[in-house]
Amino acid sequence: MKRIFLLSFFILFGIPESFSQKITFKDVEPIFAAKCVACHRPGDAAPFSLITYQDISKKLTTIKKVVASGYMPPWQADNHYRQFANDRSLTDSEKQRILSWIDDKASKGNYSDKSDATKQALLGVTAYNRKPDLTLKIDSSFIIEGDNKERFVVFKIPFESDQLRHIEAIELYSNNKKVVHHINYGFYDVADPLVDIRSGDWAINTTDDSESSTKLRQHTDFKRKMAYYTGWIPGTSVESYPKDFGWILPKRGVVLLTAHYSPSAVDESSIVGVNLFFRKDNVKREVKAISLGSGGIGERDINPPLFLLPNDVSRHTLQVQTREDQSVMFVWPHMHFLGKEFYAYAVTPQKDTIKLVHIPKWDFRWQELYKVKQLIKVPKGSVIHLDCTYDNTADNPFNPNNPPQTVVSYGDMNSKNEMMTLLMIYSAYQEGDENLVLDQ
Numbered sequence: 001m002k003r004i005f006l007l008s009f010f011i012l013f014g015i016p017e018s019f020s021q022k023i024t025f026k027d028v029e030p031i032f033a034a035k036c037v038a039c040h041r042p043g044d045a046a047p048f049s050l051i052t053y054q055d056i057s058k059k060l061t062t063i064k065k066v067v068a069s070g071y072m073p074p075w076q077a078d079n080h081y082r083q084f085a086n087d088r089s090l091t092d093s094e095k096q097r098i099l100s101w102i103d104d105k106a107s108k109g110n111y112s113d114k115s116d117a118t119k120q121a122l123l124g125v126t127a128y129n130r131k132p133d134l135t136l137k138i139d140s141s142f143i144i145e146g147d148n149k150e151r152f153v154v155f156k157i158p159f160e161s162d163q164l165r166h167i168e169a170i171e172l173y174s175n176n177k178k179v180v181h182h183i184n185y186g187f188y189d190v191a192d193p194l195v196d197i198r199s200g201d202w203a204i205n206t207t208d209d210s211e212s213s214t215k216l217r218q219h220t221d222f223k224r225k226m227a228y229y230t231g232w233i234p235g236t237s238v239e240s241y242p243k244d245f246g247w248i249l250p251k252r253g254v255v256l257l258t259a260h261y262s263p264s265a266v267d268e269s270s271i272v273g274v275n276l277f278f279r280k281d282n283v284k285r286e287v288k289a290i291s292l293g294s295g296g297i298g299e300r301d302i303n304p305p306l307f308l309l310p311n312d313v314s315r316h317t318l319q320v321q322t323r324e325d326q327s328v329m330f331v332w333p334h335m336h337f338l339g340k341e342f343y344a345y346a347v348t349p350q351k352d353t354i355k356l357v358h359i360p361k362w363d364f365r366w367q368e369l370y371k372v373k374q375l376i377k378v379p380k381g382s383v384i385h386l387d388c389t390y391d392n393t394a395d396n397p398f399n400p401n402n403p404p405q406t407v408v409s410y411g412d413m414n415s416k417n418e419m420m421t422l423l424m425i426y427s428a429y430q431e432g433d434e435n436l437v438l439d440q
C-alpha cells in the first residue's frame, strides 16, 4: 500500500531530485547552451565564454551567485503580463538544477570533450546558426578614442546587386560589442544611377546625436526612400521572421548605421555592420517597423511632456491610434537611465485590452527586441497606450546626475536625455495570423 502511495506520488509530482541519480554536466549543459551562450561567447557582450565544460567549471562560484540572485540570465520582461518566444529566463527547475549541480561538486560525468568541440564548431558562425548570405560592414576599423566621451557615428555602407534580396533574418556584425551602446540601421533604396552611393562622408563622427543627424541630412537626399529600419541594443541576438515574412533589400542603395559608442577610458577599435540572411523563396508578407513616442509618432502628445524635474518620480502616457489591422511580431520598449517602469498595451474599439509588454524594473543595460509567441492581432482603430514612469531622484542607482538635474527629451538617442519609445515590428493582418506560432 505504502509503495503504491509512493509510486502515485511520483507519478503526480515527478521524481524528486534527491531520489534521482547524481546530477552531472550532461543534465545542465543544455541549459547553459540555451540560456547563456548567446552572450557568453567570443565577440559578444559578456566578458567570458560559457560554452565548454572547461569554461563553466572555471566560473562556478560566480555562476552560483548570479544564478541564485537572478542577475543572470538578464531578462526584464514581466512573464505574467506576456510571455515571449525569446524568453531566456530560467525556470525554477532549471535554476535548481544548476545550483544542485554546483553544490554537488559540478561533476563532469561521462560528458565527452568531443561534444564541446562539435558545439564550438557549430557556434563559430552566427546566432542564426548559419553563415550570412551578405555582410555589409565598414572597410576599416573605427577608433574610439579613450577620452571618456560618448560618440555618435553615422557610417554609410553602399550595396549593389543585380537582384532584389528577400530577407528572413538580420543581425548585428561587430568585432567588439562591448563598446557599442546601441546601433540603428536604415536601408535606403538609391535606384537613380546618377547618385553616387560610394562618395560622400563614410563616417560622420560627433559627440552629439542631433548634430550628427543634421550633418547627415546634408549628405543624403535619398533618405526619403527607406526600405527597412531596425537596430541593435546589448542583449539582442538575431531578428528573424517566420515563413513567408520578411522585407526586401533593394538592388542598389546604402545602409546608414548610426552607432552610439559608450565612453571609454582607453582607445578601442570597432568594425560594425549587418549580417543578412536571404529567403530561398520570396517574401509574401512584408514586415514594417513603426516607432511610437520620442523620435517617432506621437512624440508631441506625450502627457505630460518628458520634462523630468530633479528629485521627482513622474508618470507619462501616450495614446496613438492604429490605422490598419496589424499582426505584431516584435515589441521593443526603450527608455534611458531614468526609466523605472514601462507598460505598453492596446485597447480595441470593442474596449478589449491587449497586453503588449511590461518591464517592471527598467534597467538600461538589458534591453530586448521581444519576440511574441504567437502573432498578436491589433485591430484597426485600436489605441496603443504607453504608460511609463521615470525616477529622477538620487535613489535611482542609474541616475547619471549627482545631484539630480532637470532632464528632457529631444527625441534623440543621446543618453543624457530621456526617451519614451515603443518600436513595433509588424505586418498587415491576414486571417488566421493569431494562430501563427513563432519559434525561438
Ligand code: HEC
Pocket: 031, 032, 035, 036, 037, 038, 039, 040, 045, 046, 047, 050, 059, 062, 063, 066, 067, 072, 073, 074, 088, 090, 234, 235, 236
Ligand atoms: C543578454 C546577454 C547575457 C546572457 C543571456 C547571460 N549573460 Fe551573463 N553576463 C552578461 C554580461 C554583459 C556580463 C558582464 C556585465 C555584468 O556583469 O553586468 C555578464 C556577466 C556574467 C557573470 C559575471 C558576474 C560577476 O559578478 O562577475 C556570470 C557568472 C554570468 N554572467 C553568468 C551567466 C549565466 C550562468 C548565464 C545563463 C544562465 C548568463 N550569464 C546569461 C551577459 C549575459
